[in-house]
Amino acid sequence: MNIHLATDHAGLELKNAIKDYLIGKGHDVTDHGAHEYDAQDDYPDFIFPCARAVAVDPESRGIILGGSGQGEAMAANRIKGVRAAVYYGSERQIARLSREHNNANVLSLGARFISEQEIYDIIETWLDEPFEGGRHQRRIEKLDE
Secondary structure, eight states, rough: OOOEEEEEEGGGGHHHHHHHHHTTTOOEEEEEOSOOEEEOTTTTHHHHHHHHHHHHTTTTTTEEEEESSHHHHHHHHHHOOOOOOEESSSHHHHHHHHHHHTOOOOEEEEETTTHHEEEEEEHHHHOOOOOOTTHHHHHHHHHHH
């Protein structure tokens, strides 16, 4: 699977670890940055290119990171066709349901709230969970109207 990654400075270290993990699992990874630590960078500069790439390739997914993941999800969700869900360390079912019911194609992670060890299980759950379709498809279509 082609997976797009992006973060600002707050998620840089975790993004790099996730990138290595995904490549090790055989995924094609496109890293939209940040590529170096800059405490003054702005997450939209990295999130928008990532979200646009996911929007034009329905078979791809995106994983974005920030301190809480909230602003990053807000930015990604401004791109038509992107459905970003936030996960910052709670019930695994949140990530699963974001795929099953919402067909989330971007996972926004709160890097300040998740350990590297915890995140791999969440990513696998999110990548493996299929979209249920049915009544949920109708709702997604309304989002894109």
